Amino acid sequence: MNKTSSTIYDYAIIGAGAAGLHLAHAMLAEEWFADKSILVVEKTTKEVDDRTWSFWEKGAGTWDNILTKSWAKGFFYGKDEEIPLALAPYQYKMIRSIDFYQLGKKTIMAAPNMHWQLEEVQSVKRTGAILNIQGQQNTYQAKQIFDSRITQAFINGQKDHISLIQHFKGWIIETKKPVFDPDSFVMMDYRVKKGLATSFTYVLPTSSTRAMVEFTLFDQEVLAASDYDIYLKKYIKEILKIDDYQIVHEEIGTIPMTSFPFHEANEAGILKIGTAGSWVKPSSGYAFKNIEKLAKQVVSNLKNNKPPSTNLLSKQFRFYDALYLDVLARENELGESIFTDMYRHNSIQQIFKFLDEETTVLENFRIFFSFRFAPFLKALWRWIF
Ligand SMILES: Cc1cc2nc3c(=O)[nH]c(=O)nc-3n(C[C@H](O)[C@H](O)[C@H](O)COP(=O)(O)OP(=O)(O)OC[C@H]3O[C@@H](n4cnc5c(N)ncnc54)[C@H](O)[C@@H]3O)c2cc1C
Numbered sequence: 273m274n275k276t277s278s279t280i281y282d283y284a285i286i287g288a289g290a291a292g293l294h295l296a297h298a299m300l301a302e303e304w305f306a307d308k309s310i311l312v313v314e315k316t317t318k319e320v321d322d323r324t325w326s327f328w329e330k331g332a333g334t335w336d337n338i339l340t341k342s343w344a345k346g347f348f349y350g351k352d353e354e355i356p357l358a359l360a361p362y363q364y365k366m367i368r369s370i371d372f373y374q375l376g377k378k379t380i381m382a383a384p385n386m387h388w389q390l391e392e393v394q395s396v397k398r399t400g401a402i403l404n405i406q407g408q409q410n411t412y413q414a415k416q417i418f419d420s421r422i423t424q425a426f427i428n429g430q431k432d433h434i435s436l437i438q439h440f441k442g443w444i445i446e447t448k449k450p451v452f453d454p455d456s457f458v459m460m461d462y463r464v465k466k467g468l469a470t471s472f473t474y475v476l477p478t479s480s481t482r483a484m485v486e487f488t489l490f491d492q493e494v495l496a497a498s499d500y501d502i503y504l505k506k507y508i509k510e511i512l513k514i515d516d517y518q519i520v521h522e523e524i525g526t527i528p529m530t531s532f533p534f535h536e537a538n539e540a541g542i543l544k545i546g547t548a549g550s551w552v553k554p555s556s557g558y559a560f561k562n563i564e565k566l567a568k569q570v571v572s573n574l575k576n577n578k579p580p581s582t583n584l585l586s587k588q589f590r591f592y593d594a595l596y597l598d599v600l601a602r603e604n605e606l607g608e609s610i611f612t613d614m615y616r617h618n619s620i621q622q623i624f625k626f627l628d629e630e631t632t633v634l635e636n637f638r639i640f641f642s643f644r645f646a647p648f649l650k651a652l653w654r655w656i657f
């Protein structure tokens with residue numbers, strides 16, 4: 273859309289990452305927003321393939337036309353056991369961030385009511401009901417802001433909250449000989465670990481000669497970039513039994529796994545979104561699908577004239593997540609047995625439903641009964657007393 277210096281946007285989205293783009297997309301999908309002016313301000317060009325998203329969903333999904341691959345079956349591996357996972361009606365899907373960014377940016381730029389602005393936002397200030405967004409070069413005005421910037425309070429430290437880091441490094445490797453089954457992926461494999469830490473590898477094969485192999489830890493300190501290589505090489509050699517391969521792409525990253533209440537930074541006219549709004553599942557780090565769901569909820573709230581934060585976060589599931597984080601923060605070596613118990617005693621459909629926060633209280637109890645109680649009871653005891 274054409275903008276003038278006096279434009280007061282109905283909505284402004286700060287940050288066009290997973291949350292900003294999901295939200296813009298959800299708005300574009302609704303006729304109700306056709307006469308609303310929407311600004312998207314992003315500090316980078318979004319031309320770097322900086323992450324690979326995996327997620328599960330039932331049947332066909334919105335992003336199927338840009339998927340890299342999807343799988344209907346997979347495996348979980350504990351130290352001494354193999355658990356096959358038949359996912360139907362779910363599928364496990366993989367999408368390259370660059371494909372999502374390109375589609376999102378192109379769609380926003382083509383939309384008559386949206387304006388894409390490349391600029392870093394420095395601050396947001398309020399004048400009455402109008403919010404002034406101060407960029408490096410320009411100032412913009414909006415009536416409602418959706419903000420992906422993480423609050424400084426979290427960046428400064430979060431001693432009062434339980435925090436782990438999901439940290440990982442992945443390689444896309446190519447082999448000359450066909451060695452992978454492209455129809456089957458590995459969700460978690462605990463056969464290679466860093467000492468006793470909660471650490472595992474997952475494998476996403478996109479063909480018989482190409483796969484993403486990623487070593488992941490849920491604990492408190494990131495490793496030096498080269499340290500992840502030790503475990504990746506060990507897994508490829510000892511578990512996959514591959515000697516001859518080429519690394520064609522690499523990703524490294526961290527995801528906060530925390531009970532920090534990011535959403536408390538919401539204020540009138542400003543809704544924090546994505547990681548900055550507690551939209552990332554603290555216990556798993558899964559974000560992509562959760563963000564899509566919450567972006568649709570925000571759109572529905574706006575359409576129905578409700579505050580945009582209505583029905584976004586579940587207190588019940590945030591409590592379960594915090595309890596589990598407490599256990600892992602104190603007894604990190606229990607990660608393997610917690611996940612093995614979960615996969616051994618519950619169907620993958622029930623696990624996905626639980627992680628999607630769609631299970632009933634009764635179903636949740638059934639899942640809790642599959643875990644060994646003691647560490648969770650100890651965590652509960654600490655909370656109560
Ligand atoms: C390497 C990696 C792999 C991952 N894999 C998975 C996965 O497989 N499945 C899954 O569900 N989740 C995964 N995640 C987690 C998930 O990608 C993130 O949690 C998700 O991207 C969070 O979305 P977001 O919009 O909050 O943040 P981001 O996607 O990081 O987007 C934030 C955006 O805001 C912009 N921005 C920040 N500050 C400003 C500013 N001041 N002005 C303007 N723009 C600004 C940034 O440039 C960025 O584009 C992964 C994360 C990483 C890092």
